[in-house]
Amino acid sequence: MAKSNDIGLMDKNKLLRIFEYLNARLKENQLQLEITIYGGSIMTMVYDNRPATKDIDCVFSETNSKLLEHILDLTQFTFNLSDGWINEEIKEPLKSILKEDKETYKIYSNLKILKPRAEQLLAMKVLAARPEPAKDFIDAYILCRDLNITTKTELLKVFGDYIPLTLLGERQMNFIKYLGEDLGYDWK
Structure with a gap:
């Protein structure tokens, strides 16, 4: 039962709380994760031009996918996020990119968040x-x-x-x- 039309918005504070929660779950499971965020989540967190975003456009580093899926499910439940809150569809347009030019946005103990440069x-x-x-x-x-x-x-x-x-x-x-x-x- 997809609730894709019912995706709740995430403002900057909620996004940061979600990332802190993800880091805590990763730490409990002795898992390191690198995530690159794009789109609305960056514009919400870095440029403060949007009050909120409906999803987190991102790409995950290679990791224990079953364990990560479990952690993402826990996060979705804990923050009452709708299906589609993690959007990996960004992988398709990234195929057109000649070069990735990433920089570190935030580092937690077990979670590193990267973002593309503004250009x-x-x-x-x-x-x-x-x-x-x-x-x-x-x-x-x-x-x-x-x-x-x-x-x-x-x-x-x-x-x-x-x-x-x-x-x-x-x-x-x-x-x-x-x-x-x-x-x-x-x-x-």
């Missing part, structure tokens, strides 16, 4: 270029501001550093054009 995250947001209600446009706007990107050339350089330019389609070009307009630049 990689921006490139991924431009590639996705999903329409609302997805937050790709708002996220890209904030990342451009944060990275002080003021020209289309600078944005395309960042994009090309992480994703083949051949993947730029009409959707991405329109996304970039409107992003420039919203930022106050002419990126035609």
Whole structure:
């Protein structure tokens, strides 16, 4: 019985409590885990531009999968999280990435959380270029501001550093054009 339409939102504090809980369960089981988080969870925790996220887009390091699955089930139950709270679908778009450029976000005793650098995250947001209600446009706007990107050339350089330019389609070009307009630049 999937409750995918009923996924509760996780704000920054709840996300941090979840990671602390995960670390405690990992420690009890003498298990080390490295997790790389993407998307809304980063924008919620690092950039404070979203009040919350519905899931944690992530990739796990290789580990005891049965034990990890048990720990994730305990976490879901403890925090009353709906099915789909862990989203590993990010693996598919990561196949298009030319290079991963990760940095450490937080280290616990048994859990290490990594995140892509802002430039990689921006490139991924431009590639996705999903329409609302997805937050790709708002996220890209904030990342451009944060990275002080003021020209289309600078944005395309960042994009090309992480994703083949051949993947730029009409959707991405329109996304970039409107992003420039919203930022106050002419990126035609």
